[in-house]
Amino acid sequence: MTNEELLKETLRLAAEAIGLSIDPAQIVIEHSRDTAHGDYSTNAAMRFSRLAQKKPLDLAKELVSAISSPMLEKVEIAGPGFINFFLKKDALQGVVERIIQEGDDYGRSPKKGIKINVEYVSANPTGDLHLGHTRCAAIGDSIASLLDFAGYDVTREYYVNDCGNQVEHLGHSLRIRYLELFGVEGAVLDEDDYHGQDLIEIAQRIKDRYGDAYLEDNQESHDFFIRFGIDAELQKIRDDLNAFRVRFDKITYESDIRKDGKIEKTLEFLKPYLYQSEGATYLATSKFLDDKDRPVIKADGCYTYFMPDIVYHYDKMARGFDYLIDVLGADHHGYIARMKSALMMKGYPENVLSAEFVQVVRVFRDGQEVRMSKRTGKAIAHRDLVEDVGVDAVRYFFSERSQSSHLDFNYNLATEQSSNNPVYYAQYAHARCCSVLSLGQDIPLDISAKELKEEGEMSLLRLLADFPGVISSSAEERAPYKVAAYIQKLAAAVHSFYTNCRIIDRGDLATTASRLALAKASKIVLKNALGILGVSSPEKM
């Protein structure tokens, strides 16, 4: 248990002793901003004063007199009714031993037995990934890691739209590029085709491998260009994401979702909610959460994208997940109400599906915004950015802010590799811990950390003790940026400790042994935290 959990329990017991029943989840324990206010404080006496029908100060006095805990040095009442807790030193020091024993698992919660599917990126295989995908990849992967650390069984999933209009355009575009290589006249891209450079390269590969075998326009070559295009594009996407340390446990193809009459069976099931209008078939999603009904079959008989998506989400639920999370670009926010409605038609509760909407990234280079466009092919591609800036910096920068906020990415600054970059600040803290541990490797660590007493050491201990709580609250809120904020605070505390407390002092081995243990605990927590964001922890810099 963390200090905060222990204090909550202590408070609950004290409340019980004076005849007040309170829910520990309702208790707020926070760090005291000022050390004069102790290590932790709570507003419980004010919060529960109405429930207890007592004045906050009176309730605080009663609670304090009923509090007993071996970890507390003293308890004080301050201001309008705050209760301030002063921990005994060994209660703070104890975290070092715990961290060193748990190692890579420090901060990890016990398995909850709850299965969550996180779907993210799911870019159409029609071109290179752009910056919007980059942010979805960083956010989605970090959310998945957070949930995993918080004890959920997580599956990372990518959905490939390999059917429909877009792949027709892909096939056509690729065919045109292929014809161009042979100088065929009249081969021109349509308005809706893909104009990116990458298709020229893929066409060249086809020419190299198959020569002029697909010059004729028939069903075989039509299907060939689509299949080849999808496979080539998807492979590039997966390579790019692997290099970005983003891997998927499961890839689902829309073409598989459409197989074996699954769509038709689902339509049959949904029949009570279907109706015809102007030749199209609509699903009455407005009977649930949506503001209007949505077409599922167009007048030309084709399915809209929504129809296979419904089958896909039913498929995910049928695979035994308790919750689904879709990480989507913010421009898709209208989508969630209709999909939740479709899930509710199947009897699932509203909250089985949640969406994380990732706001747009704006890139500034030389003081000017660089606009991106998939159509014109003049975008800053995901791959180019990662190659220029490095995986660590991009992963860090792209999860550093709340996904619901717009992100301004300063390309110049991030490629500068200067000390302005917060990711180096954190990695440097880790490298310094490694360095000092290496220099003192002959000195046995004192994992009781009992010689620690400087204020800089104590505040570092408090932060280290916070980590499990930071993980679980960040996971519940799907908020990787909170981990980034924690990393900055922790790195600052480590640098301050390193600078202000001489760690290795051969004339005082007792203090040295405690401080080395603190350095080791700091290194472990930094590495675990950075790992959740997909950022490496170098031992030397």
Next chain:
RNA sequence: GCGCCCGUAGCUCAGCUGGAUAGAGCAACAGCCUUCUAAGCUGUGGGUCAAGCGUUCGAGUCGCUUCGGGCGCGCCA
């Protein structure tokens, strides 16, 4: 017109189910290396929390209104 996100220091952003004096990084300024990595530390300055009204012991946080920015509102995905 309707819906979603956002508006906090010069810039980029935190601010934890409403709590003590609104914070951090960058930028600016002043110090600190013959000792463990100066990619660092220590200190200073910087705010009508977009505006107004309301809710209450207490509002950056909750509600309403207005203003400003972004994104949606398709038989596209």
